[in-house]
Amino acid sequence: MTLKVEQLHVQHGAITAIEDLTFTINEGELVTIIGSNGAGKTTLLRALSGLLPVSAGSASWKGESILGKRPEDLVRRGIVHVSEGKAVIPELTVAENLELGGIWRKDKSDVAAATAEVLELFPRLGERLKQGADTLSGGERQMLAIGRSIIARPQLLLLDEPSLGLAPLIIEQIFAAIDALRHRLGLTVVLVEQNAMSALSIADRGIIINLGRVVGSGSAQALLNDPALRSAYLGY
């Protein structure tokens, strides 16, 4: 009952973005993928959510392959990807962005319940339901993007750089929300972050990748205490 990635290989034109990547994430775990710019973190998430074709290797969720599937089908299997850069649709209102998250779901009463939960978690969204998403601040947009993904009732959440471009105080709030959500909903989370400190503070484990390969992994606590790692990836 896990996310299993084996010898994954992703080609970006002539460039090999991911080369021979292998790791496993257990159900209910929050694992953060750490690496410098261009390490292949975003590519990994895009490959797992079906946005990018994979050239070799395998990836499965709960024993079933997830490669070669379209993102819209993977969403229906509980794999939801919140892409980089505050993935909201600025032309739509906040309410419409949230509605979009459950647009494919048949169980409308549960969509309503999930929406209520999101608004409870992020009350600021509730105050701005009728506003255009383009009027939101960066932090609010990130809350909206995460909120929308929750309405799909995900089992596996792929989060790409939720802290990107946000003020420290806001980052703290976002990570607190992610932490709360995953415990309440029993989510499995793959969290890609440059901000490794914050990510490790809520993660169970960390996987370090560089140039498309896994170069290290361990429990969040161990990684935080590893001096070599601290200087290489955490920057202090």
Place this chain on the structure above:
Amino acid sequence: MKHKSPIRRLAILLFIGALLIAASGRVDQLRAYQGAQVAIFAIAISAIVLLTGYSGQISLGHGALMAVGGYAAVLSRTHWNIPYPLSFIIGSAVAGVFGFLLGIAAARLKGPYLAGTTLALAVGLPSLANQFHVLGGEQGLTFDAGNVPSWLGSDFSQYRWFFVVTVIAAIAVFWLLRNLLSTRYGRRWRAIRSNPTAAALAGINVGRAKVLAFTLSSTVAGLAGSLFAMLLGLVAPLAFTLTLSFTLVTGAVLAGVSNLGGSIVGAVVLVSIPELSNAAASHFGGSDKVTANLPGVITSVLLIATVLFIPNGPKMPKLSRQ
């Protein structure tokens, strides 16, 4: 072709032209007429290849630019009574000036906008003739190309003479364009087409280069229009319909868009489609409806199939892009 000198190119083209003109004595009037048609289409298609294949601008209105050239040629010849080769030059020049003005607008427009604008031109311009008396209305104006020069002998047919004229014009156009495209202008256009931003950063004046391409392309189209007027013996709105503009775009796509030599292949295909479809229609006993529309169906299917299956155009061995 990259290393051939202009003189050598000219020699090759002249040799091919001489062969064609010699061969034209052995075919009937219809074939000579169709040969002239091929030469004219090849010129017009090369105008689109220059514009789309090299400078990356699209035009659905080259039929209208041909009309400008054709009408200018006819009007200059009838009103000033000048020799008709001179009227071709005037036709080309007027179309060139028109294209220059259009090009100034076009250089500021991106793909679909330019396509729509030139489409509006193709639909609107030829019908202008209906509104102005001097343009002859629906019947159009006749173009008097005079008689075949007497030194060619009495059995040299009119259409064979037209064929000779159009082939000479085509040779001139192809030679000039080929040489032009291997100069820095050609390189600039290619740079713009593949990446306008990079071209601008490299110091190329993108706007000016695009206007120049549009002007030249229109001049060439104007020449094709003038020759078309000579071949048909008239200019009229119905000779320069939207269908003509479509046909030229089809020819350019079949030619491979950025392949100057392919223009000839495109022209041959375009001229032979009605011929083949007529044969097919009469074989299957088709009615007038079929005979009139089958070529259009075939042309369109070819066009769609080409962009769908060989988007870069058929590979041509000669005169291909460098």
Place this chain on the structure above:
Amino acid sequence: MQIFINTILVGLSSGAIYSLMSLALVLVWRSTRVVNFAAAGQAILSTYIGYEAMSSMHNYWLSLPVAILAGAGISALVEALVMRPLAKRSKGTPVEAIAPVIATLGVLGGIRSLAGLIWGNNFIQYTSPLSSKGYTIGQTTIPFSPQNAAIVIGAVVVMAMFAAIFKFTRLGLALRAASFQPEISRLAGVRVDRIRTIGWAFAGAAGAVAGALVTPTSYLSPNSLDLLLVSGFVAAVIGGLESLIGAVVGGVVLGLGFAFILQYIGTSVTFSAAFIILVIVLLIRPQGIFGRRSGREA
């Protein structure tokens, strides 16, 4: 004064038709970033089908839904059979930008010829039971007929339906989301390919309404809607190409503009007027009335 009012009425009626065609173009532009030059061809084919339906059912009003469904179906087929494979095949090639233009042109030419092949190139009457003679008020007959009224009402009904679908339904939300941010929409679970086809179908329906309403005021032939395509395009550009409201307003503005040019300058300039208005709009306000500047970048 009477002339002025008449001109406005004429302008509203033709503007309604332009709005519909403009809507057809904008719907496709929004969903796939393609200016669908085949829109005129699709509308011609659906109008011929409407004509056939009228011939067999002897009822213009019953033929309208047939034409509209046909228009939607034809448009969806064009998207699924030509445009979608084309987008995948031409991606990354040098012709990526011009391939859709050429393909829609090919479809336009193909449908016109096909229509000629089936129905001939002669003018056909597709008549409505409504009179095309102007209403008489007092002693004067105004150039606004019951058919013109039907055109305006029909256009308003179609636009209201579209507005309601886009604003209040889940399908409308998916259509808007997919047109603005296809990737985010896919990640939210929207089947973007299918939604795009539906967008084209809507566009085809709008074009079909335009064709079936305007044809009774003139005649039907394989290229009788060419000019409407150009007007629709100009209207769409005036409206900014992105905005549905802009499409409608652009159509009305253009219709009124034409009517006044016709009335006060003369018929000699109508055909070139579309072109000149288009160039002026593109040069002075390229983003249109409702468009944002960034919208032109695609």
